[in-house]
Amino acid sequence: ADRGYDAQAVIELVRSRGGCAHIPTQKDRKLQRSVDPAIYRQRNLVERFFCKLKHFRRIATRFDKLARNFLAAVLLASTRLWLRAYESTP
Structure with a gap:
């Protein structure tokens, strides 16, 4: 693709x-x-992140009308995903 x-x-x-x-x-x-194969392989991390981000209903359906509110929702969801990954590391 x-x-x-x-x-x-x-x-x-x-x-x-x-x-x-x-x-x-x-x-x-x-x-x-x-x-560069090494850089091209790292795109998988970005694609998986956006897939996880779309699991948040507010972001997938774009409830917010204002761009700043949508960006705030994306930042909150990203922080939540990061914390979930950070907590699971030993």
């Missing part, structure tokens, strides 16, 4: 904001970009 984001516009957007896109190229491209 990550190869679906291999559009030049997406890569340029990431680059314009000071980032480096680690998106694998589609197989039919003539010029293949190299992707």
